[in-house]
Structure formats: C-alpha cells, structure tokens
Amino acid sequence: MNTRFLKACNNEKVDTIPVWFMRQAGRYLPQYRKIREKHSIVEIIKNPEICSYISILPVKELNVDACILFSDLTTPLIFMDVEFDIVENEGPILLKTIENYKDILNLKDFDERKIYFVGETISILKQISNVPIIGFIGGQFTFVSYLVEGRSTRNFIKTKFLMLNETKIWNYLMEKITENLFMFAKYQIENGVDALQIFDSWIYVLGSYEFEMYVLPYLENLISKLKLFKVPIIYFSLGDLAIKFIDRINADVFSIDWRVDISQLFKINKK
Amino acid sequence: MNTRFLKACNNEKVDTIPVWFMRQAGRYLPQYRKIREKHSIVEIIKNPEICSYISILPVKELNVDACILFSDLTTPLIFMDVEFDIVENEGPILLKTIENYKDILNLKDFDERKIYFVGETISILKQISNVPIIGFIGGQFTFVSYLVEGRSTRNFIKTKFLMLNETKIWNYLMEKITENLFMFAKYQIENGVDALQIFDSWIYVLGSYEFEMYVLPYLENLISKLKLFKVPIIYFSLGDLAIKFIDRINADVFSIDWRVDISQLFKINKK
Structure with missing residues (x-):
C-alpha cells in the first residue's frame, strides 16, 4: 500500500509530496460523464459497485496518492428522511426546509441500515485500492x-437569521446535526476509511465572532470525538x-484554498 | 448642509458617527416597491425624476447622513451599448459575453450624451438634498x-480563465474598462457628487497573488486619477x-464587511 498520504497527514517524512485533488472522481472523467447520463x-x-468504480477511477487514471469516497454533502439526508432533488447546474434542493423545533424533531437519527451502501462501497474500495481511502462528511x-x-x-440569509435570532433553535439543530454527522463519520471509519475529510466550504460567509460563538464549539466537539479513532x-x-x-x-490537516498564503501558514506551523 | 459624513471621510472631528447604509434606497421602502411594480x-x-425621488427617500425617511445615487453596477453597459436584462432574483444577464479582442473593440467608449440622465439626477439631488451625494461606480x-x-x-471560472490564460486580452479589457469607469466617475463628480464609492464586491474570490498581479495595478491607476478631483x-x-x-x-475610506475585525483595522490605522 502507498502510505505517502497518511505519512504526510501524520507529519512524518515522505519521499515526495502526496497528491490527490478535490472532485478527482468527477466530471473531467469521460467514464464518469457516461455513467451520469444514466x-x-x-x-x-x-x-456500491458503481460508487466504488467511480471512486477508484482517478487512482487508476492519474495514480494519485489517495482515494476519496464518492459522496455528497447531502448523503446524510438519506438516513434523515429529508426529501431532496439534485438539480443540474443548481445542486440539491430540499422539498421542505428546517425552520422550527418540530422540523428538527422530524429529522431521523443515524441508522446504518438506511445507509448500508456506504459501508459496502468502502468494503469494496478496501479490497481494490492500493492507496488510503478518505471518508467524507x-x-x-x-x-x-x-x-x-x-x-x-450566496447570502445565507435564512441561516444567519436562525443563528442570530432563534439561537435556541440553532443550538438544538447544531447539536442534533453534530451527533448525526459524528455517527456517520464513525460508521465510515469503522468500515475502514483511513482518513476523514470534513467539508465545511461555507463558513467563510461568517465573521469571526459568529463563527466562534455559533459554530466553533460544535466543530471542536465533533473533531475531538472523531480523533479518538486515530485516523x-x-x-x-x-x-x-x-x-x-x-x-x-x-x-490533523487543514485543507485550504487560494485565499490563504501558504508561506504564512508555515510561519504559524513553526510556532 | 449636514457635513458630518464628509468630515468623517476627511478624518476630521465629528459630533457623532455619520450613518448611511448600502441599499438604503431599496426594497425595504414601500414607496420603492410600488415604483418597481411599474x-x-x-x-x-x-x-431623473423617479431616480432622484428614490435616492432621496431614505434621507427623508431615516434622516441618514448621506444620499447615495440610485444606480447599479451595470449602468455603464448603457453607454457601452451592451445589451442586458435584469431578471428578478437573478440580477443582470448579458445577451452576449466578452470573450475576445473583437468583443472588446465593440464596447463603446464613454459618451455623456448616452448617460445624460445620470447627470440630471445628480443636479436634482443637489437641489433637494441637505446631505452629501455619493456617486457610484x-x-x-x-x-x-x-x-x-x-x-x-459563484465561481468566476470564465473570468479567472481569461485572467490567467488570456492575460493579454485581460489586460486590454481592464485598461479599457478602467478608462471608461474613470470617465463615468469623473462625469458624476463634475456634475456635483460630493464623494464617490467604488463597489468592488467580488474581489474576495481572488487570492492575494492574482489580485496583486491582475487587478491592483488598474485599481491604483483608477483611484490615483480620481483623487485629483478632491472628493x-x-x-x-x-x-x-x-x-x-x-x-x-x-x-480615502474603506468600506468593509463583517469578515474584517474593526479592532484590527484601528491598529493598522495607528501605524
């Protein structure tokens, strides 16, 4: 097994910088586009057969150093019994949004029987991949x-409104989601993923104060619990x-975008 | 005339912090919504009659310390002869995008005869406003x-592609646009606006390097030329x-959003 990626994650010496990339199992691959037609x-x-095939494709085509589980932000909606469509060029659209306690109570808790295909996909990947598998929440x-x-x-107005004006509902929702995302991540780790990436793209719409007050405590909690699993x-x-x-x-690892100056990061790292 | 706003812009002592706000002439006003129906x-x-009425409305309703000219990012498209629709909940949509030298050559240069109504609106505002008028580009x-x-x-892929892969076209376009936005701003200043705000919302999609290489030189040039007018x-x-x-x-003034920590700014300012 190629362990370059995991060594880098653990800050160990590597022969060369490991490479994988976001959306490596995606639209640039003709095989992917063909499957997406159907x-x-x-x-x-x-x-699991198709999902593992798509996940491993970029590893075979590009010889990248890690294989990310093909998934989506919305995958947990499946076990939560939240109905949604994924609309072309638009993304997921929920048939009903979450607004109050009753809506939150209606969100079903994690149940691996409803999401067993994710475990099966990981099992197949474990057999066919010679690089580490990255889980996804x-x-x-x-x-x-x-x-x-x-x-x-683009503006996250409803989200910010709930956060700032209905903070008790916000906290209740964040607690419930933290627990469920934790359970889903735990399930992926127990099924064999070698690392786990938390995709939190949109926090950049928040100011430091809002992030620290309304998001960071839940994030600290989630990551602390996940770190017990040693991936x-x-x-x-x-x-x-x-x-x-x-x-x-x-x-253990921060995945950054072009807005962060890497040379600045090295300075922080040396502290 | 209430000069609190201009004094603050010039870093002079003020009796209290002046207030105006983005989109103060906008949808929260019932009078505005009624006009927008038609x-x-x-x-x-x-x-000019309707435009000056809408611009002055928030000054009368809220007693804010400045009056911003009701305008839009796309106003210069009118003198450039670029056709566009403004679609509800979607914003402006151009019938043809700019892709090559020929498209850029087809952009008409500033001509005040095509945009005379902006000057007339400012003239009316000068007569009816007891607070400074802010111009808009x-x-x-x-x-x-x-x-x-x-x-x-959200991703600005075509813009970044042009910037990074067709840099000569990018530079040519930025030069032409700099000159035209300068002329439009100059026209507003000569017609009597007391200050000018440059709305550059989307630079935050750029990394520092791209901003410094492909945008900042043009911005420095534009602002240097505008500063000669002493507003x-x-x-x-x-x-x-x-x-x-x-x-x-x-x-002279930086307009910031919630991502910037004001206490940090004061530290910079003291240097």
Missing part, C-alpha cells in the same frame, strides 16, 4: 445551511477563517 | 466579471483582501 448522483451513491455549518436554506445560496481528520473550508482559529480547530 | 431598475435609472474586477460571465456567478473616494469590497493591500489602495 444515473443520478444519489443513485450512484446508493450503488459535511461540516455542521455547511450541512445545516442546506437544511435551512433548502438550496445553495487523520482533515478540515476543509473556503477562505481564511479556519486559519484564524487554527489553535482551536483540532484537525 | 418600472424596471434601468427605467428608474434613466428617469463598480470596481474594475467586479464590472469586468459581469462582462465576461454574463451573469452573477473622498470610498472603496467597498467583500472579505479582507483590500485590507491586506491597504497601503497600496489609495482610497
């Missing part, structure tokens, strides 16, 4: 923003907010 | 991204990129 993203996720803020907005958005936890977000809180977000 | 945004901009990157994308976007120049953008380059963006 199958929706959710259909692929629910079919959304970060709480990013996931909750889908529940509250019902679709992708590297990677935290991905857009912008430089996570870097401002790098001392408190206890991830 | 008139498009472009129709309002082209009608888009920043070059933000304006150019509309020309290149043809609509609002305060306000630079608005989302995110904290402008603050990283605060020593080089020679605006």
Whole structure:
C-alpha cells in the first residue's frame, strides 16, 4: 500500500509530496460523464459497485496518492428522511426546509441500515485500492445551511437569521446535526476509511465572532470525538477563517484554498 | 448642509458617527416597491425624476447622513451599448459575453450624451438634498466579471480563465474598462457628487497573488486619477483582501464587511 498520504497527514517524512485533488472522481472523467447520463448522483451513491468504480477511477487514471469516497454533502439526508432533488447546474434542493423545533424533531437519527451502501462501497474500495481511502462528511455549518436554506445560496440569509435570532433553535439543530454527522463519520471509519475529510466550504460567509460563538464549539466537539479513532481528520473550508482559529480547530490537516498564503501558514506551523 | 459624513471621510472631528447604509434606497421602502411594480431598475435609472425621488427617500425617511445615487453596477453597459436584462432574483444577464479582442473593440467608449440622465439626477439631488451625494461606480474586477460571465456567478471560472490564460486580452479589457469607469466617475463628480464609492464586491474570490498581479495595478491607476478631483473616494469590497493591500489602495475610506475585525483595522490605522 502507498502510505505517502497518511505519512504526510501524520507529519512524518515522505519521499515526495502526496497528491490527490478535490472532485478527482468527477466530471473531467469521460467514464464518469457516461455513467451520469444514466444515473443520478444519489443513485450512484446508493450503488456500491458503481460508487466504488467511480471512486477508484482517478487512482487508476492519474495514480494519485489517495482515494476519496464518492459522496455528497447531502448523503446524510438519506438516513434523515429529508426529501431532496439534485438539480443540474443548481445542486440539491430540499422539498421542505428546517425552520422550527418540530422540523428538527422530524429529522431521523443515524441508522446504518438506511445507509448500508456506504459501508459496502468502502468494503469494496478496501479490497481494490492500493492507496488510503478518505471518508467524507459535511461540516455542521455547511450541512445545516442546506437544511435551512433548502438550496445553495450566496447570502445565507435564512441561516444567519436562525443563528442570530432563534439561537435556541440553532443550538438544538447544531447539536442534533453534530451527533448525526459524528455517527456517520464513525460508521465510515469503522468500515475502514483511513482518513476523514470534513467539508465545511461555507463558513467563510461568517465573521469571526459568529463563527466562534455559533459554530466553533460544535466543530471542536465533533473533531475531538472523531480523533479518538486515530485516523487523520482533515478540515476543509473556503477562505481564511479556519486559519484564524487554527489553535482551536483540532484537525490533523487543514485543507485550504487560494485565499490563504501558504508561506504564512508555515510561519504559524513553526510556532 | 449636514457635513458630518464628509468630515468623517476627511478624518476630521465629528459630533457623532455619520450613518448611511448600502441599499438604503431599496426594497425595504414601500414607496420603492410600488415604483418597481411599474418600472424596471434601468427605467428608474434613466428617469431623473423617479431616480432622484428614490435616492432621496431614505434621507427623508431615516434622516441618514448621506444620499447615495440610485444606480447599479451595470449602468455603464448603457453607454457601452451592451445589451442586458435584469431578471428578478437573478440580477443582470448579458445577451452576449466578452470573450475576445473583437468583443472588446465593440464596447463603446464613454459618451455623456448616452448617460445624460445620470447627470440630471445628480443636479436634482443637489437641489433637494441637505446631505452629501455619493456617486457610484463598480470596481474594475467586479464590472469586468459581469462582462465576461454574463451573469452573477459563484465561481468566476470564465473570468479567472481569461485572467490567467488570456492575460493579454485581460489586460486590454481592464485598461479599457478602467478608462471608461474613470470617465463615468469623473462625469458624476463634475456634475456635483460630493464623494464617490467604488463597489468592488467580488474581489474576495481572488487570492492575494492574482489580485496583486491582475487587478491592483488598474485599481491604483483608477483611484490615483480620481483623487485629483478632491472628493473622498470610498472603496467597498467583500472579505479582507483590500485590507491586506491597504497601503497600496489609495482610497480615502474603506468600506468593509463583517469578515474584517474593526479592532484590527484601528491598529493598522495607528501605524
């Protein structure tokens, strides 16, 4: 097995910088586009043969150093019994958004029987992959923003309204989602993923204060619990907010975007 | 005349912090919504009576300390002869995007006869307003991204592609747009606006390197030329990129969003 990626995650010496990339199992691959002509993203996720085939494709085509489980931010909606469509060029659209306690109570808790295909996909990947498998969950803020907005958005007005004006509901929702995303991540780790990436793209719409008050405590809680499993936890977000809180977000690896100056990061790292 | 706002712009002592706010002439006003039932945004901009009425409304209703000219990022498209629709909940959509030299050559240069209604609106406002009038132009990157994308976007892929892969075309376009936005701003100042705000919302999608290489030189050029007119120049953008380059963006006032920690700004200011 090629362990270059895991060594880098653990800050060990590597022969060369390991490479994998976001959306490596995606539209640039003709084989992927061909499958997508017949199958929706959710259909692929629910079919371990197809899902493992797509996940391993970039490893074979490009010889990258890690294999990310083909998944989507919305995968947990399947076990939560939240109905949604994924619309071309638009993303997931929820048929009903989360607005109050009753809506939150209606969200079903994690049940591996409803999501068994993810475990099966990981099992197949474990057999066919010679590189580490990366599991996939959304970060709480990013996931909750889908529940509250019902679709992708640029301003996150409903999410911010709930956070700032209905803080008790917000906290209740964040607690429930933290527990469920934890259970889903735990399930992936127990089924054999070698690392786990938390995709929290949208935190960059928050100011430092809102992030620290309404999001960070839940994130700290989630990552602390996940770290007990001894697989590297990677935290991905857009912008430089996570870097401002790098001392408190206890991830092993930070996945950054072009807004962060890597030379600045090395300075932080040396402290 | 209430000069609190201009004094603050010039860093002079004020009796209390002056207030105006973005979109103060907008949808929260019932009078505005009523007019919008009958008139498009472009129709309002082209009608000095209606446009001045809407611009002054928030000053009368809220007693704010400045009056911003009701306008839109796309107003210069009118004199450039670029056809567009403003679609509800979607924003402006260009019928043809800018892709090559020929498209750029087809952009008409500033001609005040095509945009005379803006001057007339300012003249009316000068007569009826007891607070300073703020003029309005888009920043070059933000304006150019509309020309290149043809609509609002989240990823700015076409814009970044042009910038990075067709840099000569990018530079030619940025030069032409800089000159035209300068002429439009100059026209507003000569017609009597007391300050000018450059709306450059979307620079936050750029990394520091791209901003410094492909945008900042044009912005420095634009602001330097505008400063000769002795009215305060306000630079608005989302995110904290402008603050990283605060020593080089020679605006008099920086308009920031919630991502910037004001206490940090005061430290910079004291240097």
